[in-house]
Amino acid sequence: MFKKYFAWSFDDGLEQDKRIVETLRRYGMGAPFHLNSGLFGDKTYEGRIGNLGMTEVPAARFDPARRHLLPYVPHFRIPADEVCQVYEGFEIASHTRDHVNLARCTEEERRAQIADDVTALSEKFGQQVVGFAYPYGTGAKQGAEALRAAGVRYARTAHTEGGFRFPRDPLRTNLSCWHISGRTFQRLEQFFAAEPVDDDLFFLMFAHGYEFDFGTREGNWGKFERICAAVAERDDVVCCSMGEAFARHGRPCE
Ligand SMILES: [Zn+2]
Structure with missing residues (x-):
């Protein structure tokens, strides 16, 4: 039996994450929070x-x-002395130390920005950081070597052509949907209807917390809550973080 996984993915470590964390806990959902260790409190x-x-x-x-x-x-951004408490129990992932565009860095800068962030976050949160998200969605080509060297096992782009499949190359994990899309619920319905016949399925939903503050038709807190409710009520969907989905994918079903 193959499974269906759903994970959120949030970037930048923002004050809005406090409300997000509270909501995710309420619905039993998971997510990596992609943080920049050099910008806490910015x-x-x-x-x-x-x-x-x-x-x-x-x-x-x-x-x-x-x-x-x-x-x-x-x-x-949430200050350094608060982050451990805010994200207690959630997966922490890297987003470079200073939110740099990897495509525009020298190889030396790329290595430092990734390795420093992975090391600092792993030490601060007491968990091995294995996830990454490309700032500005770019740099997958240039960053691969430095990511592997730092022990990163999956990296998220900002492309929305991910579908519901686990990626062939985990360092180029595309999104299934950006929450702010006008087709969010349509995409979810497609995912709910899809059968995991020959492999596990994976829905990856991306958001920045500040987008819920827009208060627009597609970017608002009520929609965030409705997405969580729609997914959480599905018995056939495993809600977890990206790291957990990748770790469990491919293992025999219990
Ligand atoms: Zn970012």
């Missing part, structure tokens, strides 16, 4: 253009009087 604002956050402004330069130009939401 504060910026994210300006929303259309359906997505696209413009980042440091808190020191943020002018509330100009808010009318773009609808800004806080992109505040």
Whole structure:
């Protein structure tokens, strides 16, 4: 018998994660939180253009009087002295030390940004970090060697053509869906209807916590809650973190 797995995946270690963690606990769901160990406590604002956050402004330069130009939401990272308590019981994964674009780094910078982050997070949280997410969704080609050297076993892109299959190359794990898509529930219905006939199936849902603060039709806390409720009520779907899904995939069914 093959299984169906569902995991969320969240980036950046934001204040909104506190509410996310509370919600995931309530629904018995899992997720890796992809953190930048060099940016704990950092504060910026994210300006929303259309359906997505696209413009980042440091808190020191943020002018509330100009808010009318773009609808800004806080992109505040949880401070270092709080993170262990906030993410207690959840998988911690890397997102580079300083949220750099791996495609634009030298090989030396890439290695340092990945290895430093994996080491710092593993020590701080007392768990072996094996997961990674590419900042800005780029750098899979350039980063592979440094990721392997740091002991990373899976890495998430920002491409949404992942379908419901486990990836052939775990260092290029694509998304099944970005929660903010207008087709989120349609994709979930397809996943619920799909039969894991010849292999396990895997639904990977991606989000940044600040996107729930948009308060738009597709980016809001109510929709987040409805997604969790729809998945949690399925007896045939195993809700877990990405690391656990990869670890269990391929093993004989209990
Ligand atoms: Zn990020």
